[in-house]
Amino acid sequence: MIPVRGYAGATVAVLGLGRSGLSAARALREGGAEVIAWDDNEAARDAATLEGFALKELAKPGALDGAACLIVSPGIPHLYPAPNKVVRAAWDAGVPVDNDISLFFRSFATPAWDNFERMPKVIAVTGSNGKSTTSALIHHILTHAERPTQLAGNIGRGVLDLDPAIDGEVVVLELSSYQTDLARALTPDVAVFTNLTPDHLDRHDGMGGYFAAKRRLFAEGGPDRCVIGVDEDEGRYLANQLSGGNGDDRVIQVSSGRKLSGPGWSVFAKKGFLAEMRKGKQVASIDLRGVAGLPGAHNHQNACAAYAACRTIGLAPRVIEAAFHSFAGLPHRSQLVAEKDGVKYVNDSKATNVDSAAKALQAFRNIRWICGGLEKDGGLEALLPHLGGVTKAYVIGREAPSFAMKLGDLPHEVCSDMVTAVARAAEDAEPGDTVLLAPAAASFDQYDSFERRGEDFIACVERL
Structure with a gap:
């Protein structure tokens, strides 16, 4: 568990008591906060009561008086198609609205890190399609390379259920648009954008709002490195906005199906072959056609994104290639x-x-x-x-x-x-x-x- 920092002795309200909500409530309590919680589902409320959490119907007048913050679970609308009534109540009461992703980024680093030889890192992955496979593949590559690593977020465990960091660890987070849209703190070391296609448009009032929610991962926290899929205009726009000019290797462009050129850093797959280009020269190549766990061009795009993310933290191409061949893929995805x-x-x-x-x-x-x-x-x-x-x-x-x-x-x-x-x-x-x-x-x-x-x-x- 990652104890939440910054709320010791304060009252924090938690709305939604599913996996992420209960995880946030536990981590807040572990960090010294007094938690009041609510869920419209009776079974969820019963589960929270068994863990000793105080229940309070947060939509009632005055329920949020004295609360330092309202933590909202990702499935609960906070703006579109209409704000949840508790979110409206928080606005009226002047109570900041946040989520568990933000709590994680605020609490992950501790004074104990001063004694580490290698600082832990966070790789965060978002996009419409492929983010689960890309996240799992990065985690698999790190495991294969014997780097300490944990996987959480929209896949696996809730972010606050992770263990405290150890020396040299890499945490991989899959983040949905629901999660990035509301988080007040987003500070990954490496941020990955796979692609953008229409989805969840009711929650974001159209494609513009959907893209804006994804973009926050890159604009809010200023990651050291960005891996950007550029097969859609939104990705090309994002890569251009983040780059300081030709040759800026803080941005790695990724594509599946077309060759990328230019003086910068890029990784692309074409006809089943992955190529890494730096300063106009090819520095590595991998034949993806025999990788059973990554069939098809869409998985080749995932492979390029995972490869690029792992290269940013110093893994060698041949180490990554060997890990590709032992990746079994994810259930329900090809x-x-x-x-x-x-x-x-x-x-x-x-x-x-x-x-x-x-x-x-x-x-x-x-x-x-x-x-x-x-x-x-x-x-x-x-x-x-x-x-x-x-x-x-x-x-x-x-x-x-x-x-x-x-x-x-x-x-x-x-x-x-x-x-x-x-x-x-x-x-x-x-x-x-x-x-x-x-x-x-x-x-x-x-x-x-x-x-x-x-x-x-x-x-x-x-x-x-």
């Missing part, structure tokens, strides 16, 4: 579940939006595509140019017929549920085919998370 009679079964349930599904579809050929679910804003039009490798679609979800109608001339079958879709795809599949779950939609019409949807796919495959 996860090879099984291979039977020459047919591969791949679980990419995390492909909850059109862009991530398009990238998954480009990673394979002869695809039997399981898709559908709760469709997100923007429709499926942007996905249609990427269906060339799909032999047939098998559509699931409560609105499967309407989803199927938007697939144009693509051969398809409305299956509604996962059991039927997997069975029909397996019956139709021929040697060399890939049965791919890449829904291009949220899971909440039939499942409570993309993980549960992926687990259902795996269970159906295992029953074949």
